[in-house]
Amino acid sequence: MADERNNDIEETTIKGVNGPITGWLDGHTILVGLMAYPIRHTMSPTMHNNAFAKLGLNGAYLCFEIDNEKLPGAIDAIRTLDMRGSNVSMPNKKKVIPYLDKLDKTSQMCDAVNTIVNDHGVLTGYTTDGMGWLRSLNKDGQDVKGKVITLAGAGGAATPIAVTASLSGAKEIRIFNLNDDKWEQAVKNVDTINKETDCVATVHHLEDREDFKKSIAESDIYCDATSVGMNPLQDQTLVDDPSWFHEDMVVSDTVYAPRKTKLMEVAEKAGVKHIYNGIGMMIEQGAAAFKLWTGKEMPTDYIQEIMDQN
Incomplete structure (x- = not known):
């Protein structure tokens, strides 16, 4: 009869290897x-x-x-x-x-x-996606507690970001999305956040550029959690006017390839002090x-x- 095996990942001694490896395998792996x-x-x-x-x-x-x-x-x-x-x-x-x-x-x-x-x-x-976003900001001394956030998107990255930010003390989250197949998810995210947390969440049409511009100007954090800026959209950005940003805000792009997106370039032109891509x-x-x-x-x-x- 085979011995019972604990599925905890235990420490081991890796011998005869200079530097990190990616393939240490034995009967206890x-x-x-x-x-x-x-x-x-x-x-x-x-x-x-x-x-x-x-x-x-x-x-x-x-x-x-x-x-x-x-x-x-x-x-x-x-x-x-x-x-x-x-x-x-x-x-x-x-x-x-x-x-x-x-x-x-x-x-x-x-x-x-x-x-x-x-x-x-x-x-x-x-x-863990939302926690990953939050921890990447925390690591650089930024936090969401008490902050107003404008968030573009309602998909696989945007939803956990919105939820985690609301659970972590964000004051307000304004979710902007196109009137597409993710619109219902945006509405659902807002409803869930308002029911489950003290954060105030609202949903907005991304097509309304004046509303979008005003929201960013009033926000402490702008996060683009869409695929805009990633191949084949690497030459595009939802915000192409540096005047929409103010220098003391956080601008975060969840795209990490390319490392510097068009959004980040626009934020740099605006003199924004805290700009992040998605690698963190x-x-x-x-x-x-x-x-x-x-x-x-x-x-x-x-x-x-x-x-x-x-």
Whole structure:
């Protein structure tokens, strides 16, 4: 009879290796992963495997191309293989919920999950994207508590940002979205935030440029959580006039490729002091998941150096 194995990721000694590695495997290695489709473009394995190696943790992070059709079997595999957990990305963030045992507060409010933790067969869903955005600001001395935020978008990045900001003490969040397939999600986000938190949330039409301009001028933070600025829209920005910004505000773009987006260029021309791309959010959301799986802090400065080389 096989010995029972603990699915905690334990420390190990990595011998005969100079510097970090991404493939330390033995009979005690614990598996975590990412389930999404498509998936080959992801930087998550680089991030997590180098963090495991740096901290001497006996874990491995692999990617699995899983769509909605394969999802039920994939979730069963987490239990069957005693994986420590998995990240979940599109198109599975909402579809995965019925297969889980529990959800944290943020996932309940977002109606989406990006991280699964397996505690000996009990699967709990978390959403770390919004925490990643918040932690990336906190790391540079910025906070959302008591602040007015204008947020563009209501999709997979925007929703957890709005929810996490509201749970973290934001005074007001003004969500701007096109009258498209995400409009209903924007309305739902506002309704949830107003019911569940003390933050005041409102929804606005992004097509109303005067309303959009006025909101940004009155805000402490502007965050673009749309795909504008990312390939093939890398030459575009929702705000092309530097006069819309004031220098003491925060301007945040969730896009990280390219590293400097058109929005960031416009904010620089306006003299904005605090400008961020999405690389910090990406690393910090991964760090939040890493902490849930391992109980340890990801060495984010070290991971930042590696990611800057990719």
